[in-house]
Amino acid sequence: MELTGAQILMKVLEEEGVETIFGYPGGAVIDIYDELMKSGLRHVLVRHEQGAVHAADGYARASGKVGVCLVTSGPGATNTVTGIASAYMDSIPVVVFTGQVPTGLIGNDAFQEVDIVGITRPCTKHNYLVKSVDDMARVVKEAFYLARSGRPGPVLVDIPKDIASARTGYKPIKELSMRSYNPTYKPYRKQLKKVVKMVVRAKRPLIFAGGGVILSKSADELTRFARRGKIPVTTSLMGLGAFPGSDPLWLGMIGMHGTYRANMSSSQCDLLLAVGVRFDDRVTGKTDAFAAQAQIVHIDIDPTSIRKNIPVTVPVVGDCRFTLEQLNGLLEEENLGNLEEKRTPWLEQIEVWKQEARLTYDQKEIIKPQYVIEKLYELTGGKAIITTEVGQNQMWAAQYYHFDEPGHFITSGGLGVMGFGLPAAIGAQMAHPDKMVVDVAGDGSIQMNIQELATAVQNRLPIKVVILNNGYLGMVRQWQQLFYEKRYACTCMDCAPDFVKLAEAYGAVGLRATRPEEVETVLAEGLESDRTVIMDFLVEKEECVYPMVPAGAPITEMLLV
Amino acid sequence: MIEEKHVLTMLVDNEPGVLSRVAGLFAGRGYNIESLCVAETVTPNVSRITITTKANEVLIEQIIKQLRKLVNVIKLRDLTGKLSVKREMALICVQAKPEHRAEILRIVDIFRCKVVDVGQEHYILEVTGDEGKLTALINLLTPMGIKKIARSGTLALFREPK
Ligand SMILES: Cc1ncc(C[n+]2csc(CCOP(=O)(O)OP(=O)(O)O)c2C)c(N)n1
Ligand SMILES: [Mg+2]
Numbered sequence: 001m002e003l004t005g006a007q008i009l010m011k012v013l014e015e016e017g018v019e020t021i022f023g024y025p026g027g028a029v030i031d032i033y034d035e036l037m038k039s040g041l042r043h044v045l046v047r048h049e050q051g052a053v054h055a056a057d058g059y060a061r062a063s064g065k066v067g068v069c070l071v072t073s074g075p076g077a078t079n080t081v082t083g084i085a086s087a088y089m090d091s092i093p094v095v096v097f098t099g100q101v102p103t104g105l106i107g108n109d110a111f112q113e114v115d116i117v118g119i120t121r122p123c124t125k126h127n128y129l130v131k132s133v134d135d136m137a138r139v140v141k142e143a144f145y146l147a148r149s150g151r152p153g154p155v156l157v158d159i160p161k162d163i164a165s166a167r168t169g170y171k172p173i174k175e176l177s178m179r180s181y182n183p184t185y186k187p188y189r190k191q192l193k194k195v196v197k198m199v200v201r202a203k204r205p206l207i208f209a210g211g212g213v214i215l216s217k218s219a220d221e222l223t224r225f226a227r228r229g230k231i232p233v234t235t236s237l238m239g240l241g242a243f244p245g246s247d248p249l250w251l252g253m254i255g256m257h258g259t260y261r262a263n264m265s266s267s268q269c270d271l272l273l274a275v276g277v278r279f280d281d282r283v284t285g286k287t288d289a290f291a292a293q294a295q296i297v298h299i300d301i302d303p304t305s306i307r308k309n310i311p312v313t314v315p316v317v318g319d320c321r322f323t324l325e326q327l328n329g330l331l332e333e334e335n336l337g338n339l340e341e342k343r344t345p346w347l348e349q350i351e352v353w354k355q356e357a358r359l360t361y362d363q364k365e366i367i368k369p370q371y372v373i374e375k376l377y378e379l380t381g382g383k384a385i386i387t388t389e390v391g392q393n394q395m396w397a398a399q400y401y402h403f404d405e406p407g408h409f410i411t412s413g414g415l416g417v418m419g420f421g422l423p424a425a426i427g428a429q430m431a432h433p434d435k436m437v438v439d440v441a442g443d444g445s446i447q448m449n450i451q452e453l454a455t456a457v458q459n460r461l462p463i464k465v466v467i468l469n470n471g472y473l474g475m476v477r478q479w480q481q482l483f484y485e486k487r488y489a490c491t492c493m494d495c496a497p498d499f500v501k502l503a504e505a506y507g508a509v510g511l512r513a514t515r516p517e518e519v520e521t522v523l524a525e526g527l528e529s530d531r532t533v534i535m536d537f538l539v540e541k542e543e544c545v546y547p548m549v550p551a552g553a554p555i556t557e558m559l560l561v
Numbered sequence: 562m563i564e565e566k567h568v569l570t571m572l573v574d575n576e577p578g579v580l581s582r583v584a585g586l587f588a589g590r591g592y593n594i595e596s597l598c599v600a601e602t603v604t605p606n607v608s609r610i611t612i613t614t615k616a617n618e619v620l621i622e623q624i625i626k627q628l629r630k631l632v633n634v635i636k637l638r639d640l641t642g643k644l645s646v647k648r649e650m651a652l653i654c655v656q657a658k659p660e661h662r663a664e665i666l667r668i669v670d671i672f673r674c675k676v677v678d679v680g681q682e683h684y685i686l687e688v689t690g691d692e693g694k695l696t697a698l699i700n701l702l703t704p705m706g707i708k709k710i711a712r713s714g715t716l717a718l719f720r721e722p723k
Contacts, residue, residue: 121578121585122585180636303626303630311619
């Protein structure tokens with residue numbers, strides 16, 4: 001069967017089970033859009049290509065499938081770079097198709113030509129320039145395979161215009177062979193036996209889980225393991241939802257804005273089981289002091305994560321799900337004896353830390369941002385998918401909304417890119433039309449991709465945006481307050497739009513709360529609506545996120561309120 | 562931790578952009594490259610890259626893992642301290658004043674170099690050897706004036722079992 005490059009692309013997308021594409025057209029992809037229209041795929045027209053990638057990212061995290069984007073060459077392609085970099089740092093499976101100028105013009109500084117493969121080399125898991133239509137099927141197939149297998153990540157496929165219209169014979173590719181790509185899923189059993197022995201022997205064990213648990217869909221296995229081994233659990237920002245936030249063994253998040261008890265536990269534990277994490281500096285603080293008393297077991301599918309930042313006692317290279325299943329099997333067989341009794345002093349110590357310094361705030365005349373999140377948690381029954389922008393809003397969402405399930409907290413962790421939350425919410429809502437999706441936003445961040453409100457309204461997505469409006473680039477202002485003697489250089493957001501009117505201008509609903517007693521009613525009204533809603537909460541301007549560990553300090557040196 | 566010199570040899574897909582991925586990895590992550598050689602092998606579509614770098618124990622482990630993670634890297638080996646053959650070639654253009662000519666030729670003889678070009682004022686020497694030999698030669702020639710030098714960087718192969 002003779003097909004064009006564009007037709008082959010559609011075929012492979014169908015084979016890969018793609019249903020939704022986020023994109024923005026242009027000259028170089030006009031042939032592909034022409035075919036896309038004829039296909040059964042749903043295309044979501046974003047308002048900026050950065051939004052397309054964040055939406056695909058949100059879609060991937062909420063659905064567990066690969067997110068897909070399609071954009072044109074040149075500016076379309078460069079606009080995706082921030083989104084790709086975010087997906088890369090958070091290991092999110094996304095495939096980005098970019099148009100390119102015709103092959104004959106490549107290298108000539110043609111109109112809207114950019115070397116996007118060169119630009120994105122360091123921020124993709126892999127990328128391709130399709131140089132012959134004969135390669136199209138294989139390259140697209142490989143792109144999906146690479147994006148979702150091993151440690152997932154974004155893959156970019158650059159398609160010159162003439163390749164999209166060139167014809168070739170097509171037969172579906174049944175099997176891929178990539179001689180140089182072979183992720184390790186199965187860990188050494190010998191290592192696992194060692195780990196189980198260490199768990200049984202440990203007096204003060206701690207599990208530190210991360211995004212890898214969520215990506216490998218192993219939250220249930222992790223929970224089983226922790227409960228049977230009676231091991232308290234903390235997670236990184238990316239790991240929220242990997243363990244039920246309502247479980248008594250839950251300590252809250254670790255790190256720069258982690259809970260007192262999680263951070264203290266990490267410094268006092270004698271065994272740290274790190275699962276699907278990469279020991280980011282926002283977690284470890286000063287690395288020499290991190291988990292200094294512990295033997296460290298590090299489980300991760302990416303060998304580069306291991307021994308990169310932290311020396312480990314037992315490295316385990318393997319898929320988290322596979323590894324935890326095996327560990328659970330081994331732990332079942334083990335006679336745990338009086339484990340309950342043995343753990344008691346440790347769990348009691350943790351309880352003491354909990355009582356010493358809980359997450360708290362003081363709700364007086366002005367709305368506290370934490371209060372808004374707490375009410376949001378209550379009113380949504382903890383069931384909403386929460387996306388976030390970046391800054392204080394993100395940290396308060398992480399601290400005060402408790403996640404019982406994976407895939408419900410969607411945030412730009414590694415890159416920390418403002419403007420992520422709204423488009424990510426669009427993606428999440430596309431993946432789960434029946435779920436409540438809320439973007440917890442800051443007044444600064446929301447303005448970075450506010451144009452996506454049009455996308456939400458056009459697609460009748462009942463997304464809720466909760467703006468914690470403090471009139472500041474709050475997180476930066478917090479650093480200035482604490483470490484730069486309150487010199488608020490360029491962090492005051494004096495001239496913000498009226499978000500209620502802005503919502504209305506876009507055809508969404510706009511609501512505002514200015515006093516604490518309005519918080520609940522505004523939230524209730526907004527959440528009730530079946531339309532896109534912006535809720536503007538005028539909150540305490542100079543509130544800080546606590547605890548806070550100053551950058552580079554040991555994470556036990558927390559500023560507490 | 563002490564830094565040591567490591568010679569990494571790897572087979573890679575012979576495709577455009579692969580060298581850039583490897584070099585970009587070193588640049589982007591702040592690893593150092595002392596020398597780098599690339600050329601095709603006898604297998605179609607496979608090239609060999611040899612890189613010499615300086616790193617401590619922890620860092621070299623990270624460098625190797627990062628390289629292996631590149632989709633286009635097929636196989637990689639650290640040839641440091643192993644049974645391997647390491648060679649470098651250099652072309653050296655040395656100033657050849659009449660009073661130095663005999664001395665240069667004697668050195669050429671001792672080091673088993675070849676004179677590949679002769680002029681009124683210069684010789685171009687071709688030399689192959691390990692790092693120590695090249696350094697020694699360069700040290701001896703320096704007083705006469707080295708006008709230009711082109712070094713290939715280290716090439717290395719693992720010695721097959723006898
Ligand atoms: C694209 C981008 N630019 C700059 C920053 C640096 N930055 C981190 S948090 C922050 C403030 C965000 O302000 P806002 O969205 O109002 O959130 P708040 O901290 O006030 O809740 C800034 C500027 C960033 N993370 N991303
Ligand atoms: Mg703000």
